[in-house]
Amino acid sequence: LIQKQFKDRKVDIVIDYEHQTLADIQAPAGGWIKELHKGEDAILAKVEWTARAAGYLKNKEYRYLSPVVLVRKRDKKATAIHSVALTNTPAIDGMFALVNALKTEDISERGNIMDLKELAKILGLPESATEEEIKKAAGDAARAAEKLKDMEDRQPEGKEVVANSTILSMLDLKPDAKTEDVAASIMALKAGGANLQAELNALKERMQEKDAEEEVQKALKAGKITAAQTEWAKEYAIKDLKGFKGFIDKAPIVVPQGRLDLKDAPETSGCDEVDIEILKNMGVGMDDVKNYGEED
Template sequence: MTKRITMINTLDPDIPLEIQVIPYGYHETPKGAFLCDEESAALVIEAFNSRQNDMVIDYEHQTMSGAEAPAAGWIKELIYKGSEGIWARVEWTARAVQYLGNREYRYVSPVFVVRVSDAKVVNLLNVALTNQPNIDGMVPIVNKGVGDTKNEEARKMEKVSAVLGLPEAATEREILKAVEDLKGQTQVIANNDVLAALGLKEGSSQSEVVGTIMAMKQADTSITGLIGRVKELEGKLNAKEADELVAMAMKEGKLTPAQKDWAKDYAVRDAEGFKVFAAKALPVIVTGEIAGDTTKPTGIDETQKMVNKMLGISEATYNKYAGAKEA
């Protein structure tokens, strides 16, 4: 049964409650290579959901060493986000929030079990806060600046909602109604907390408050629309790049025609991972054959068997295409 937890970070709204714990795709680390795909995610999440206890996030893997190991947080749920890999919903401790807020810690480091036959991740054992993760390129926990889609205006709206006693996700209509309810008390809004959250001076009128909220809403909507258009453009560029990568891999004999759709999907989701695969994969289709030579391989060496197994290619399929050529 999936554990579904709804949490609000009351300690620090800038510290995320969802963090990446295992990145998607093929990765090489100082401790060995691993692969995280849909099958990996399903196995990892199934193993996590079979637990009765929450999984701890500690500091520098102290839990694994047997030393005193205070918790930095507790993983309540694991989520698969496709090309972004496996993420965790976290309940942080106050001490960890302070570390993260001060940028004293920025990354996490997972400990997991890898299946020997194909290097796929099958179980998550531990997650730790660290500043020297073995996996390069993971999403940092705290990273203000480029890529932060939550603009300052949206943050102000949340603060106004809190001051008015409304939920953080209150709608524009709900906020304006709460402001209108204050109008009957006096022509001047006397709640200094609301004015401070909006960046207005003490004694500002109700009209100034309403106008400021409307302007903030418009700014938030415009940014959201721009983000959507950027993501659409990124998708088109990713698809074009994927087509080029797959075409090159097929030209080099690294893919069979039957693998084209699989390869396109992989390249769209993780272009860098596909480049690593294409660079390391051995040819499965012989190119540049002597004219008239239709002899097919009579056997497969151990290296090729291992490659075939990782790619999901049966021996019959390999033998069928390895010596094939165009008429």
């Protein structure tokens, strides 16, 4: 079961120091179990040691391994190895010391046993979680940690990632742009938006004034308002063009149409049509009016 779980999961088993992986602290690896093989009375493992751990073993500063084995509750069978620790106080009586060849080491199938409920709690699962759910959660956590580590490894040393590549491209900035560069670009866009809104508002006002002026001129030509009402009518039309149109449609004609325009009338020294007709009947011509009509 242990060997099958290891092959199915396809994740190297960590060898830490003093079971630090089980505690909520930084837990550097001392080595990684790359292969597992079933021996006659033990599980054999091929280990890739770190230089630091190899030094500890060479100097005999660490001598024993202590595995953390997951046990199935219903039949008490070991199903997986969670992790292995370098330690000098193994929980297993008679645990043999590691040899210094640093190639293949024996790992006892017995050891510290972690209840599945305890592991479920660590993974944030309910106590009722099944073995498959726990395995899946453990695998997801391992992959997430590996992905995070990979992202950290790709990040340039000493440089802070302030935005993803898509945002930087949209802002026309370089991949290594600083926080202040991104902030400045965003503020410039916001300012540009405010200026554009101001221009749109100004254009809207000009269009309103133009439409209002046209309607006022139509009203003047139709005789619906007098020249003295022009400014009032314009303000009304700008404020409520629809309302002004409705008012003009219902308003009576206050300036008669077709009345004589003095600019087009013959020079009569202020005489209207009636005066001219009376003068004609009296035998007084327009020349006489021009010559003598200026005096009061």
